[in-house]
Amino acid sequence: MAFLQSSTPINSFHHSQVPCKSLENSCGSLYAVFFKRYTSKKLSLPLSIFYGQRKLALKQSNTLQSAKEIKSSTRMHIKGGAEEEEQIAAEDQAEAKQYEQLKKTPIDRAISPTLAKKLETLPPRFRNYCSVLPEDVNLIPLGTRATKIVCTVGPSTCQPAQLMQLIAEGADVLRLNMSHGDFAWHQLVIENIREIVTNSPFVVSVMVDIGSLDSVRIGEFTIEPKLEKNQRFVLTIRHEPSYPPFTSEVSYDGFVNVVNVGDLIQIENGTVQMLVEEVTHTDVICKVIESGTLKSRAPISIRGKSYALHSPSDPEACSPYMAGCDPDADIEFAIRQRVEYIALSFVESAEQVNRLKNLIKERNANIGVVAKIESKAGLEHLEEIVQSSDAVMVARGDLGTAIPYEMVPVWQQRIVSLCRRYKKPCIISTHFLESMVQYPTPTRAEVTDIAEAVKQKTDALMLTTETASGKHPFKAIQIMHSVAVRMEQKLKQDTLDPFLHSWSPNQVSRVNGMVPIATIAENISSSATVLANQRNAKAILVFTQKGFMASLVSNCRPNAPIYAFTPTPTSRNRLSLLYGVRGFRIVFSDDPEITVQRAIQTLFLRGCLQSGDLVVVVADILGGAPVISEEQIESVFHSLGDSKEQLPVSFVRRGLRQLGLKISDAIEAEWSMRDVDLEDSSREKIAIAEEENTTHRRNPELANHSEGEGFTLQRFKTIVANSSEIIHSIQLRIV
Template sequence: MPLPSYRRTKIIATLGPATESEPALTRLIECGVDVIRLNMAHAKHDWTRTVIRRIRAISKKVGREVAIMMDIKGPEIRTGDVDVPIELRPGEIFDFTVKPGAERDNSEEIRSVDVNYQNLVNDIKVGDIVLVDNGIIRLEVRQKYDAHIRCCVLTPGSLTSRRHINLPGVRVNLPSFTEKDRGDTLVGLEEGIDFVALSFVREAADIVQLRGFLKQQNSTARIVAKIEDQQAISNLDEIIRATDVLMVARGDLGIEVPFEDLPIIQHRAVRTCLSVGRPVIVATHMLESMISQPVPTRAEITDVANAVYEQADCVMLSGETTIGKYPFECIRVMDSIARRVEEELAADFPEPAVFIEPRMKFMRAAVVMANEFPGSRIVIFTRRGLSAAGLAAHRPARAPILALTDNVAAVRQLRIVRSVEPYLIGPFGDPEKTLTRALDMLRDAGRVKAGDKLVIISDVLAENGDRVDSIQMRSVS
């Protein structure tokens, strides 16, 4: 019997009206989605609890545990309400007011809108750029006052209510973990989410704060740091080392930085994650046209392929699976692109990354061995998933990583790691007996067959009774 085809790159799908029903969720999981993202920007707590429980029930029914990522909103600056759209003209002088009702010099007829961030005047300086509505409207700060800033419209547009504001290069003194985030996260932790994605991470201290909160709640959820502004890029290395997973969130990031820098930042972020063994997600606008069209553009195909070529752990869908007309077609497109590119990578693979830590050098030895035997598989036993993730950081060229664990949380959290296929096995015991049980299970699952070569990372019992790490080469009987 031929072995099932194998996709290394993991797929994250965001849940929304197009995919939240039980039949749609079932189809998502059966199509091969590895992680389901909940966008908390507008989500209510009742909905959140309902869909998390639905995901868990369907995963159990389908027989495939998937991870759940809660993407919390984070700090944001928005305009206030307007009665009718304001049509901004090129060269027009326009005010952003931070204290509604504050007195202004009205000797000239100058239009304005309120902003929800009281310290805007303190943070910004003359000459800074203000971007509104995902960068569609662009203004330059000309003057500052106690309660408002006066700008000149550079790029015109129609300003409606509650539009998002970006301030490229401006250090904004907003908390990274807001009260709304705290409430949303508590609901997620009560329901057993696997990942918390922290928006607008600017420095490692933001991650340390969230980690302290998770520790207070006795949670094992992992942290995904989303890089979305220029300050995050300046602190990229320290952020990657502090977090569990990195997300290159190209939506706001693409507004905050010059567009020609975006692919360079993505490449650098992925390379740095690989060098220190952190999983990395490439997100936003990957198949944007498929929200309304049944096929992607050629540029989108190339974009997804580039993320796979860079060996990112995950690619992510947002609007494509929340409100899109073709959510399942999007999954199939990503799946087929990833598999095809991975075939090319296996034929001409780069050398594994070089790590300093002794444990990582031990893992490297297993990967080098597996690379020498086409068709081999790497089998690893792990309790929390950390060893399997460390092994995956070496990016084995051809061999899948079959991770055996006695912890269902580890199964879910390994769904985000490239090349890892997690399996839940009963309690670990005697190493040799546990290995025999594992091989029987993998054989029944169709993942190994007689004659296959396995590189096995486990512990063995020494004569003095100690358990020691080992790498073994075995053939399936």
């Protein structure tokens, strides 16, 4: 890794490691590394005009020089040293005064001193809303745990106060199982989650789990029951921590709507058969006509009937108890609710994933697809499934019935490793704290299971029945959090992560003389991680439009927490699944340094940073005017637009990157926003006053566009002419 001193030339992207001590001696308290895509150019950049000098701890900024104005729409205003210092001091005083006023904001309701002390760790404007939390709530400070926790919402955790406590206790993703509950119930839960995210400092994403009607199953048994002929057995859709003898739950709540008196129930492909004698609102009472032993999670079918027989494709046409009646209806519901993730059950090929992703794209939605691996066919096509998915879930419950038990941990490790190789988030689910459905303490084996999964550095662990219908949902998440934190502390003492490999220029293939965008981004993230680990940085700050750069840094598994800043609520929420990443929504400015300072101030207010902390900032800065030929512009335009007359708005940013250009974060953020993003942003009530001014300042010819409107070649050329060369930077700052 090449670190710059004043006027150091920058060649094409290169990488080498430098001892930290020598860096300190040569560069003082500021380090920066720059990357350029073109191998044919060199750039000399005086470090005195580098953005990172705005708040140097040693105040050595008297030699600041004015940067040249690049374009009217994207300018870098860097003032003289004395004026700069005065402005920074004035800003600091104003911010400190505002913060002191906020700290005095009173809480409307009377609360206990214990809770009041805990709420002091939250931003003042959220304390009133969060005062409904119970006194014994365990508030998790930001950056404490890297491994994410997915919690399933059910009867034990579906009320607003319960949801807030679950999120406050450390839930990063909330899962809704469409096999249980009706559409109205799921919609109400999602609305409550959205309200909590809007009015509290917590961030969480919503995952809708689409069940498969080919995989309706009975429940778990501590001791597998042996059924005799003429014996009574009850199948129920009640969700309780435990059931009486000879009673089992069914994984599909629409079961009671499909079955009728006189139907023949077959379990485990007819191994056990029952005749339906009575159907109630929640129970199906049967008589055994073919004896046998029931196995946990055995498949159950109704002879001559399909579970989707009376299932319309429109969720609004489903009966109140028919959520999960048809996967297509569930998918339609998830898209309408604008959830962050859809989990697809029993994925056995990449085609299933691509079909769903194409549907989501057609509906102009921004939803990630999670492929659940739970069958032999899924394992046989594992690599293509991982490549096509946005995330992968190791569903150990059903997987354990499809392969020998002793092979489950072997495949778990393989899937986690494969996901990291392809830079896809991985979730491990099922049976982590099964005993805590009934009891307040886990078994030693369960604790070890959690520790082993954390040791594998998977992105997330999932609780199912423990938080959905268990007796101790909050205790369960506390146990999982504490075990994960303790294991992560041990891992930080180990050597470099094996996936964090070194890189050299000779290993990189070039396309048309240029290093591919993805390759540059991957090696920037790797270098940032090495730097943060070597310097024991307090945090890594990443600025991203859609979350791509944050996912690459996350995949490197740095020791420091990753704070990712994005302009849209949807992208921020989706980051909740990534290892070590905490997303924030901020307004992106035309001036990258203003955006960085805005992010740092946000972290100060949240208690994530203190004065004097060392942070690594991964951000782009704008270089000089581009020298791009007409032929290059037209070639990129037609390659992206498929020879059409107009280029879709979503492709303009991609075209600029292929040319090594950038116009401004603010304008590109507008391009990437859909109507629902703008609606969500305004609803969150966190817009900065400067947001409106920035919008009016911008060149309307460049920024304005309507949904569905494309860019002509001439307009694309105008965008290129108003863009600047993009320089990728890694900055080591003292805040």
